[in-house]
Amino acid sequence: MSGGILSVKIALHRALVASFSSQGLPLATTGTGLDAPAQLPHHKVKYKKPAQRACNEKDAKNKLCGGHLKRWYYTEDVVEQACGDVEKAWGAAAEVYRCEHCKTLYLPNPAEPPSRNVAGQGSISTFGLTLPPKDSK
Numbered sequence: 024m025s026g027g028i029l030s031v032k033i034a035l036h037r038a039l040v041a042s043f044s045s046q047g048l049p050l051a052t053t054g055t056g057l058d059a060p061a062q063l064p065h066h067k068v069k070y071k072k073p074a075q076r077a078c079n080e081k082d083a084k085n086k087l088c089g090g091h092l093k094r095w096y097y098t099e100d101v102v103e104q105a106c107g108d109v110e111k112a113w114g115a116a117a118e119v120y121r122c123e124h125c126k127t128l129y130l131p132n133p134a135e136p137p138s139r140n141v142a143g144q145g146s147i148s149t150f151g152l153t154l155p156p157k158d159s160k
C-alpha cells in the first residue's frame with residue numbers, strides 16, 4: 024500500500040485546521056453574559072428567552088415558578104419609583120418584563136427583535152401597577 028496520497032491529505036487537513044484556528048473564532052466567548060445580565064441592587068434580573076411567556080425561576084424546593092411575564096412600565100409604578108433602581112440602570116423607556124408571581128425582572132433577549140406591540144404610550148394597560156395620584160406633576 025502506498026501511503027503517499029494519504030499523507031498529503033493529512034498534511035493538507037492539518038494546514039486547514041491550523042489556518043482556521045488561527046483566523047479568529049475565539050473559543051472562549053468572553054462576557055456574553057446571556058444568562059446573567061447585570062443585577063440591580065433590589066431586583067433579580069434575567070434575560071427572557073425568545074417567545075418566553077412564563078417565569079422559569081425555581082423556588083427553594085426546585086419547583087418552577089411559572090408566573091406570567093408581563094411588560095412592566097416601571098416609570099408608572101410608585102413602588103419602583105421609590106426604589107429607582109431600574110430607571111437609574113436602564114433609563115426611563117427600557118423594555119422590561121416582570122414575573123407577576125416572584126417579581127423577577129426579565130430583559131428582552133438581545134437576539135430577539137424588539138416587540139412589535141407598539142401601542143403608543145397613551146394606551147398602556149395599567150393592570151398590576153401601583154399608580155400615583157393624577158396631580159403628582
Ligand SMILES: [Zn+2]
Pocket residue numbers: 078079080088089090122123124125126127
Ligand atoms: Zn417568577
